[in-house]
Amino acid sequence: MPQNYHITKLRQPATAREKGLHLLLFVGLLGYAWYLLAISNAQLLYTAQDFNPWLGTDAYWQQMVGHPGGWREWLGGWCTQNFYYPKLGASLLVGCWGLIAWLLLRANRLRGFWAALVFIPIVALLASTTQLGYWIFCLKLPSYWFGPTLGVLAVALVLYLYSLLRRERYRLLVLFVWSLFSLPLLGWYGTLGIVVLLLSTPLRTSLKVWSCRLGMIVLPLTAVALWYHESPSLHWHEPLLLYGWHHFTIPETSTPLLEWPFRILAGSMLLLPLLARLGRRFEKLGVVALLLLIAALAGGNMLNYRNRNYHTELQMLRAMDEGRWDEVIAPMQSLQQMPTREMVLMTDVALAQQGRLGDQGFSFTFTGIRPAMNIDLPIHMAHSASPNIYYWLGLPNYAFMWCQEDNIEYGLSPYFLRMMYRCAIANDELTTASKYRQLLNTLTFHRDYEVSAQETAAVRRFMTRNDEVTNDRGYCEIYLTERLSQEQYDTASEQQLAVHFAMLRRDRLCFARTLARYIELAGSSARLPRHFQEATLLFGLSEGLDIDPEIAARYQSYRQQLETADQMGQSQESIGKLLRPRYGFTYWWYYDFYTFNKTY
Amino acid sequence: MKQLLYTITLLLLLCACSRSAVEPSQYQPITQQASILPDITGATIPVNIAPLNFSVCGDSIDQCVARFDYPGGSVCFGENHRVIIEPEQWRQMLTRCVGDSLYVTLYTHSAATGWLQHPRFGIEVVSDSIDRYVAYRLIPPYNTYECISLAYRDLESFDEVEYYNNQMLDNPQGGHCVNCHAFQSNRPNRYQLHVREEYGGTVVYNEGRWGKYNMKLPNTISGAVYPAWHPTLPLIAYSVNKTFMEFHTNGLTKSEVQDTQSGLILYDADHERVIPICDEPDLLETFPTWSPDGQWLYYSSACFTYQEADALDPDNRHRIKRQHEVTNRYREVRYDIYRRRFDARQLSFGEPQLVLNASADSLSATLPRISPDGRWLLTSIGGYGCFHVYHPEADLRLDDLSTLGQMGQIDSIASTKAIAPANSPSAESYHSWSHSGRWIVYQSRRRDDNYTRLYFSYFDREGRAHKPFEMPQADPDYELLHLRSYNIPEFLLDPIPFSPAQLARTILTPTRNVKP
Known part of the structure; x- marks a missing residue:
């Protein structure tokens, strides 16, 4: 040619x-x-x-x-x-x-x-x-x-x-x-x-x-x-x-x-x-x-990775990062599939920030799963939403620790930089905050980022004076459940968080302790949130408390159906399935049937 | 073409001259000192240090000029909010100021105030030169080890040489940590380094000979940890530790590094063998260091008796139980300073002598370092624990070994006043002496409580520390944006004689077991 x-x-x-x-x-x-x-x-x-x-x-x-x-x-x-x-x-x-x-x-x-x-x-x-x-x-x-x-x-x-x-x-x-x-x-x-x-x-x-x-x-x-x-900069x-x-x-x-x-x-x-x-x-x-x-x-x-949970998670993560709590919860209301554990936890954070955990902590799907990819990737919340979850639940030191860990492992991104800036402000470490502020100034679209006083106050109200030396060993959810269920907050709204996590543990004593603190802070005449009432009925701690008769009647009905099904010799799994449509969003169903999926 | 050349030459000349500044003719004198970073006001500096560039803090300040007055002249520098000093002129100034002070008058300008003249401050210049190099680790501030580099700085200039970066051998299957580099008597011809995780082992460079060893013996509790080269012999004293890290949920102290068990060993580099020194069950012995004559081994030791963990688990098979107990009682762990006499011929050690009973004062003393003249003991003192670099209350403490009593214990009167200028409200820790004993380098979190920076303090012949200065940088704003902590600073008289590739190749070699 x-x-x-x-x-x-x-x-x-x-x-x-x-x-x-x-x-x-x-x-x-x-x-x-x-x-x-x-x-x-x-x-x-x-x-x-x-x-x-x-x-x-x-x-x-x-x-x-x-x-x-x-x-x-x-x-x-x-x-x-x-x-x-x-x-x-x-x-x-x-x-x-x-x-x-x-x-x-x-x-x-x-x-x-x-x-x-x-x-x-x-x-x-x-x-x-x-x-x-x-x-x-x-x-x-x-x-x-x-x-x-x-x-x-x-x-x-x-x-x-x-x-x-x-x-x-x-x-x-x-x-x-x-x-x-x-x-x-x-x-x-x-x-x-x-x-x-x-x-x-x-x-x-x-x-x-x-x-x-x-x-x-x-x-x-x-x-x-x-x-x-x-060259020492070359990977061999x-x-x-x-x-x-x-x-x-x-x-x-x-x-x-x-x-x-x-x-x-x-x-x-x-x-x-x-x-x-x-x-x-x-x-x-x-x-x-x-x-x-x-x-x-x-x-x-x-x-093309089309997993709907994945895209919803990204959407919820951004909403949580920006403190738009209604938008964190919204996807959970119209969910067609089983959510991930991270989505459940993010919803809890949103409800805690809105003071609705006691009334709605079990009102959305709480049966989260570990996300699965078609490839064997060990997915950890620690690398995605954990810093945000820790931050908004008043543990900025842990949020900061994970940001430090991950920014070295995966590079210093705006997400980690902003979070470290916010943690430094929440911790009153203003010189460190100014360092991150100056680094944010070098980015095109995050240079005007600022933390509002309202946000800092929202985080600080969950920061307790109690300093402990602990370690989450990479498992945010387990750590939060163990730690927050022991916390003693200063107001009833925040104490809902401790009661909720005590309920998640299915620990009667822990629940009784945290609830007593809640009642002390809220006043004995205050209305007890719905799920707390459900738990008091289940744990037999309702005496002397003002329980909504409708909830009490519902609990009776639940117990009856449970016993009937049990007498018929049905398996635990099939009873759970049977009762789920009616009681799936109650603490009772969580307590009796929810099998804790492996966290990550 | 000629015109182009002239223009380029002119531009280059302009650039070269742009650092010199003109003192403002109209200004308003004020009594308030300007806030500058790094803070060099009243510091004592050696005659051979690189220019101490600094920047003026304050968002509104758009210009500044600093006039340096020295015997026989004055010169001005300043551009924007920074004062960057021409190195040659700096050297001349310092030479003329030896034994005297260099005085700095700072003028700052903002649109609102115009030019302001701040009160003059002095910098004391001493003829005692600082060791030319300082070696350190650059690490992320917490427990990750993905990006660690080992480097040394020429203190007479701004040249930094990275002599190893763990990313070189980083592979996707797993990274490795490099820590505790140690040199013999401020010289790099004998050197050691630990590698953890991937490629784990201890690298020893013994006057040109490389080796990588597993220092763990069946009867010792771990591989080698904190090292101390004997001042003259090819021997390294190490602590052996079972260490773990936990995190504070609140407050400025973010991490705790604690030991559940520790002891001391001696490594004989010529014969590649390890000799256990001590491993008492109720004692946590760590941070060995030698007296300059090599006759004493100093170390920190804490008495800690397990109450719950060992009862639950007498065989101590579940380390986690001990960790829980140490964590629950972490404020009870307090270290004192002990020493043992060393017999170099037998390679044996005498009985322990208590030197500094810090725990009696509810304090914890770690990282003992003896001045080259053998007189001064410098420790890091905190409220509890062994890793004071994370403790905001940690300070340097100075004790006079010449007051050692009959029983060996030091007089309880610590020279806190003498060392006070070196300390700050933030954490001070990991310190080492220059070969002359006239300079101390240490790491401090005083800038922002989170990232450690290096500080150098003059230690005069009367045993007093002077106000320190931060390691100078060509760009005074460098440390503002720098996201690594300086760690394990050690003075060096000579540059490191091996290349990054040589060290990397040794790290890749198989690990040899030491002999008992």
Whole structure:
């Protein structure tokens, strides 16, 4: 094949049909991607920026640029901030994808249906953003969201530039410069670019030309390797040429499945120049490219993590973080599926903050489960909602401890930074607070963040004077149940929290103690909250208390039905199922039938 | 082209000159001292220290100028709210001020007040040079060990060398912690470091020879923990500890590191063997240190008898029960300072002698460090426990060993007045002496109660500590945004002779068992 064959083809103007087809592909696929991100995954995008480790400080910059690909990661982290407004961030991301597709189309001179090939890397990028699920809380990769797009964009740009050059000497120069700088700037995307450039050049050429090309790669790469040789910022387990490859491995598990979008991404970028050659030769076989794209879309769709609990949790977490308590509770009122333990706990926090725990603590689904992913990920509340839960329940030291732990493990994100700032204020550590305030100032969308006096007061009312040396050993829910059920608060509204957690423990003595304190604070003539009345009936502690006759009658009816079912020899499980529609939201049902699901 | 070159040269010159500032001609003198960070007012500094740059606090301040008056001249610096001093001029100033004070007059400007002149303050310059380097660990402030680096700073400049970063060998399956680096007599040719979790073991660098060891013997309670190199011999005294960490639910003290069991061992680096020193069941012995002549081993020891845990579990198989009891009674654990005579030929130790009975005063004394002249005992003193770096009430305490009585116990009159300038209302802990004994480095949380920073205090020939200064930084705002704590500061006379890669390679080598 003559070397300038494709140039000749390029000069043939695209037909109107071809232009229309390309436009349709661009608008259709990018529109689909935007909808999937900005509308279906808006909560995910917001959470992505909230857990995005990025700081606008010199120290962070220095830390990032010390390793290969650090520049790309830094810039990717900066861009991820735009997910604060999901539609803005999604537009920026999809805009980059459109540019990548256009550059790849131009660089590879694809005609007809063969143009579909350039969207396969885009589909891989899209799949990588929607597949994460709970991995978002334990991802060690900075700039996961924009980093790959920036890497591919750089490769597409250099490929386009390369395709414009006619003389071998200029191409060699580009190869040399790219090989020298791309690895430090882009990490493994630099290596990908080198191979893509090599595959884009005419392969059938003299040994001398090939020697020059390889020389232009090997020499600068050797210099780069020597540069990083003694660097203490380099992770030794990562091969230099593949630095920054996306591993989904934590000490407890490893999931190669999530690496697939990146494998497809790398594979499609490498195959593109080769398939483009084929496409120019067999233009009529373009339908094959279309089929490949459809297969990629189907694969990407399978990876899209659609768990409704997950998306609801993200929504509730944000509402809790912002102290919008009605919005924390609202999803629990219209729930179609079994919630997670974290959702149940967040609801308890909202009710506690509103002083409604005694009346409504068992009025929503309390049978939470541990979230499950199709991959074996040990999910821990400690890495998601725990800091917020501890904070709002008056344990800022524990919230602070988990923020410190996680910001080192997963990077200092706005979520942890804001929380540490709030904890410092709640603890009256104003110098420390000012440190976090200044760090927040370096972020684009959190620079105006402030903690209201109302919020601090809402947290401080749950902070007791009782200082104990304890340890949650990573289990927020168990720790809270043990600790808060022993607490002695100063007002009846807060004491509801202690009574509620004593009820959760099914501990009669503990309940009696905390309830006595509640009555002391509320006054003996005050109305006892509904669930507390239910518990007093169940524990036989109702004597002398003003119990609503309707609740008392209901309890009698419950006992009768329970005994009848028991006499009929029904199993405990089937009795629970039988009584659940009528009594499922009472303390009695919780006490008799709720099996505590394993917390996490 | 020429024009371009001229323009660039001019711009470069302007940049170079921009640090010098002009003293304001019109100002209003006031009596209020400006608030500056780090606080260098009245500090005593060595002649060879890097420039003590500082910034003026206050949101409204948009400009400041500091005039430095020294014998034979004066010079002004200041840009925005920061005073960044030109290093060469700083060196000249200090040389001329030796034995005298460098005086600083600060002018601050805000839109509301215009220029204000604050009262002049002095910085005392002494001819006693500080050891050129200080080595430290940079750690997150709590119990995570994901990002730990080991570094040393040239105190005459702002150069910091990271000689190990645990991210180098971090792998997705699990990280590792590096802690307790220790050097022999302020020189880095003998060095040790512990590695925990992944690649666990103790790395020993003995004059060019590397080794990585498992220091745990069947009859000792753990691997080696807190180290102390003998001043001259290839010997390291270690504590062996069963340690755990818990957290306070309220207040400024956030964590407690406690021991359920501890003792002391001696490691002979030449023969790669470990000799147990002591492991009394009711005593928690820890933090060993040598007297400068190498004849005494000092250490902290607390008497703690288990009442519930051992009754419930006489075999002590369930460590958690002991942890519960220590946690429940954590305020009862108080350490005193003891010492034992060391026989270098037999590698044996004498009976314990009580040196400082801190528990008698309801105090706890840890981290004993003896001055190079052998006269002064510097400890970290707190209300209870052994990890005073987390205790806001913890201070440095100075005791005169020349007052040791017949029975060995020190006179109860502590020189609190002499060490007071070094202390603050926040936690002071982990201290070490310079080779001359004229400087002390220690970590303090005085800036914000959460992150430790390094402070250097002059210790004069009369045995008095002077007001300290914080480790200087090229950018005085650096520590404001810095999110790591400085930990285990140790003075060094020479730079560390090995590379990060050499240390990393040793960490990767298999661990060898020591001989009993």
